[in-house]
Amino acid sequence: MSEALTLARPYARAAFAVARDSGNGAAWSQALAFAARLAADPQVHAVMSNPRLREQDAVTLLVADGASEEFKRFIAMLAENGRLVLLPEITALYEQLRAESEQVVMARITSASALPADELENLVAALRKRFGREVKVETAVDESLIGGAVIDAGDVVIDGSLRSKLQRLQSVLAN
Known part of the structure; x- marks a missing residue:
């Protein structure tokens, strides 16, 4: 690759x-x-x-x-x-x-279920504020996330999925 x-x-x-x-x-x-x-x-x-x-x-x-x-x-x-x-x-x-040339951040939002339009707009607005640039979003659904979403915007990955929270909790409890 x-x-x-x-x-x-x-x-x-x-x-x-x-x-x-x-x-x-x-x-x-x-x-x-x-x-x-x-x-x-x-x-x-x-x-x-x-x-x-x-x-x-x-x-x-x-x-x-x-x-x-x-x-x-x-x-x-x-x-x-x-x-x-x-x-x-x-x-x-x-x-x-x-x-990069057009000052646009490409982001992929993967959620456990399809996001309602208003939630997607709120996420895009928050990303726009965070990056200070226009944001183009691609969405996907991955039921294995259980809940929440994972946002992948180039070098930045924000994992707010329930699956990852459960994995972190399992790791803490195991140690």
């Missing part, structure tokens, strides 16, 4: 630089997300791993209609260098660079 991130980082930086310079950050996000979803599919992955895959075939396979010429050249370069399998990592790193 860390090797894939190390290999993907320069490509993500290059993609971000081209997108920023052309003013097409959002379009590149969409195009990368599309290509990464396809690249993650096991059948597509098998095709991408084939050494006989030509660069133009990779572009045809992974690029949605309407994508910029720069993006097509980027995908062709990945194909030429045998790096198409890194598209999910490149996309994730690109999104981090874009969020």
Whole structure:
């Protein structure tokens, strides 16, 4: 995993630089997300791993209609260098660079059950206040948390789940 991130980082930086310079950050996000979803599919992955895959075939396979010429050249370069399998990592790193550039914190809130809209708004407001930036939130449900939520915002993880509180209590009682 860390090797894939190390290999993907320069490509993500290059993609971000081209997108920023052309003013097409959002379009590149969409195009990368599309290509990464396809690249993650096991059948597509098998095709991408084939050494006989030509660069133009990779572009045809992974690029949605309407994508910029720069993006097509980027995908062709990945194909030429045998790096198409890194598209999910490149996309994730690109999104981090874009969020930093736009002063946005990306947060994932995982709760034991679906959060009501007002609670989610309160959490987003609290995160906005804590980070002093705009916050984009992705939500998920994990019933194994029992109750509460886990907030993952980059380097900051706030674990307010009942499961972790019970584990800490068990650890204290065991010692």
